[in-house]
Each structure stands twice: as structure tokens, then as C-alpha cells.
Amino acid sequence: MRTFDWELLPHFLAVARAGSLRAAAQSIGANYGTVNRSIQALEASYGVRLFHRSRRGFSLTEAGEALLPMAEGAEQKIFAARKRVEGLDRSESGKIRFSLTPTLAYDIVAPLIVRFADRYPEIDIELRLTSKVESITNDETDVSLRAARDVADDVVARKLLQLDIGVYASEEYLKSVFPSAGPGGSGLTWIGMPGGDGGHGWQSHSPFPNAAVRHEVSDGQMRTRLVSLNAGMSHLPVLLEPAFPNLRRVPGTDISPGPWLWILLHSDLRKTVRVRRFVDFLTEELRALHKHSMTQL
Known part of the structure; x- marks a missing residue:
């Protein structure tokens, strides 16, 4: 050749x-x-x-x-x-390509990126917001934050925390709509996920089996936004609660364990100083945020 x-x-x-x-x-x-x-x-x-x-x-x-x-x-x-x-790089400078879903990016990770930039001004983060799982082994990204039950990729995977899931509605929705709800939650609205449960089994096992499922949205950020704008109730990660002051856990509902949150990186980059600084910082901050959100329950 x-x-x-x-x-x-x-x-x-x-x-x-x-x-x-x-x-x-x-x-x-x-x-x-x-x-x-x-x-x-x-x-x-x-x-x-x-x-x-x-x-x-x-x-x-x-x-x-x-x-x-x-x-x-x-x-x-x-x-x-x-x-x-x-991986031979020993300096606290350079660029890191960081892939994550929009659900966590805007209100959870964005403030952390600002704080990281203040602490390490020579390290630049290229944020790649995508719901698609970008491949680390194929060099599509350097570090990835992924919610999954398990990780089978040939990468270094750090399990951060389990994303506890609750049923949330806005404070206004609870005050203005819930009092007039009928038996089994008739008159209430679920904001669901397309294809998440074709038979809506989660609905029948909830305290509100008669609530209508509407506004099915795949993007978690949009679903959270609709809930905060009084459009209905939905299952959301507890981790989002501190970022949306008007969100309230719906009375009579339980917290359930969701997928694990992982930080993934290429094995050859784990000794790169800038990557190690970023991964350690994210781990510490996200775990602290999760601990705080759970103490508020």
C-alpha cells in the first residue's frame, strides 16, 4: 500500500x-x-x-x-x-472528548464542567451530547457517561452510583390537578417513553392505573421539562430533583432502583493525567450530588 x-x-x-x-x-x-x-x-x-x-x-x-x-x-x-x-501524556492540559446523554447534560453535568474548568483551566472539554452510545474503542470519544444495567465493552468502566427512579410532578400540578382526580388517578396524565412498555405494565402497578398516558417523549430532558411545566407526572431519576426546585415526588409512590451510572474510558487513557483528573472529579461530584438528593427524600 x-x-x-x-x-x-x-x-x-x-x-x-x-x-x-x-x-x-x-x-x-x-x-x-x-x-x-x-x-x-x-x-x-x-x-x-x-x-x-x-x-x-x-x-x-x-x-x-x-x-x-x-x-x-x-x-x-x-x-x-x-x-x-x-496515554503517555503527563500534563494537566489538552482536550478531552466527553460523551453523555442530554438528560444529564444540561442541569446535572453543566455546573460540574464549569467547576472543573475553574480548577483545571488548561484542560478543555469537548462535550458530545448524544443518546447514541459512542464507541470508545473506535475512537469516537475519550470518556463516556452512560446509564446501563451492565457494561460489556472492552473499556475501563467505573461504576458510580445507581440511578434511583421516582414518580414526579410539579408542585403546581399536585396542588391544582390531583385534588380533582377520580378513582385510580382518572383525570391525571402520565408522560411516558415511546416503546418503554407496550402494555403499560408500570401504569397498572402504580397507584394511578386509570391515568392517561400522553406526550410520550424519548428525551429525558424534555420529559423533565414537561413535568416542570405542569404537563403531568413521569418517572424520573432522583438525581434530577435538586436541579428542578418545583419538582415534587408524587405522594403514595415509591423509589425504585434504576440503571447504574458508569464512567467509561479507553484503557490506554487511564494513566493520562488530564483524563484521570476529569474522571476523578466527575466521580466525586456526582456521588456527592446523589448522596445529597437521597438525603432529601
Whole structure:
């Protein structure tokens, strides 16, 4: 493989995965024309067509299928080399890519990022808010905060705390709507999650089996916001309670154990000083916040 092919292979992989030049360019933050020229140069270098072009997009030729696993192997070796070198960093400076869900980002983690920046002014955090699980082993992120029952990834995983779940409504909703509720909570509103329970089993086992399920929202931040705006009641992490002063746990409901909150990082980065400082800081702050929220119950 010629030396300059290393610069072209990421574009080849992007097109193979995305199925079009435009989507590939967007996925890697490159220019459409640059990706197109890279594919043409790579095909000219090998003397074969790597993709079939059609109105439906790009699909791999037989030659492209043969190249794909070798290109992916090269990609993994480059990722591993980068992590190994970054792991030698002993300075309290540089950038950390941090991936987490919007549910925890705005009201729980944002204040912690501010405090961390005050303590370590030379460390920059690139926040990546996504509900998708970004891969650490594939170099999509450096550190990830994830809610899960268990973690099977080949990464360093630190179990922080269990996310206790309660049923919450706003103070105004409890005062103005609950007094007029009928038997089994008729007249009340649940704000649920799409596909969370097709038969609404959680509803029938609650003190409010006759409440209507409306406004099903996948994003936890939006669900919390709707509850705080008096739109109904919902199951929410107790950890959110201090960030929303008008939230109240619904009387007659119990706290139930939810998923665990984990901090994940690449094994080669655990000795990197800036990453260790950030992970230790998050661990300490989130556990303190959880302890405080539980004492308020």
C-alpha cells in the first residue's frame, strides 16, 4: 500500500459505511468534493473501481469488498497507536472528548464542567451530547457517561452510583390537578417513553392505573421539562430533583432502583493525567450530588 493511501482510506471507509458521498463527508466533517477526489484517487492508485455508482448511492464492488476489512484493520491499528501515545501524556492540559446523554447534560453535568474548568483551566472539554452510545474503542470519544444495567465493552468502566427512579410532578400540578382526580388517578396524565412498555405494565402497578398516558417523549430532558411545566407526572431519576426546585415526588409512590451510572474510558487513557483528573472529579461530584438528593427524600 502506498504511503499516500493512508490519507485516503478514511474517506473510503466513510463512503462504504454511509453509502453516499454527501453523507460520508458529513460523518467525518469533510468537504464533499474532497471525499469525491479521494475516492477517485484511490481507485486510480489501485487501477480498479471500488464502488458502484447509482441513483441509490454508492455500493462496494468486489474489489471494494476485498479492501474493506484491510482498511478497517488499518483504522483500528491507527486508533490503538493514538491511544497508546496519548496515554503517555503527563500534563494537566489538552482536550478531552466527553460523551453523555442530554438528560444529564444540561442541569446535572453543566455546573460540574464549569467547576472543573475553574480548577483545571488548561484542560478543555469537548462535550458530545448524544443518546447514541459512542464507541470508545473506535475512537469516537475519550470518556463516556452512560446509564446501563451492565457494561460489556472492552473499556475501563467505573461504576458510580445507581440511578434511583421516582414518580414526579410539579408542585403546581399536585396542588391544582390531583385534588380533582377520580378513582385510580382518572383525570391525571402520565408522560411516558415511546416503546418503554407496550402494555403499560408500570401504569397498572402504580397507584394511578386509570391515568392517561400522553406526550410520550424519548428525551429525558424534555420529559423533565414537561413535568416542570405542569404537563403531568413521569418517572424520573432522583438525581434530577435538586436541579428542578418545583419538582415534587408524587405522594403514595415509591423509589425504585434504576440503571447504574458508569464512567467509561479507553484503557490506554487511564494513566493520562488530564483524563484521570476529569474522571476523578466527575466521580466525586456526582456521588456527592446523589448522596445529597437521597438525603432529601
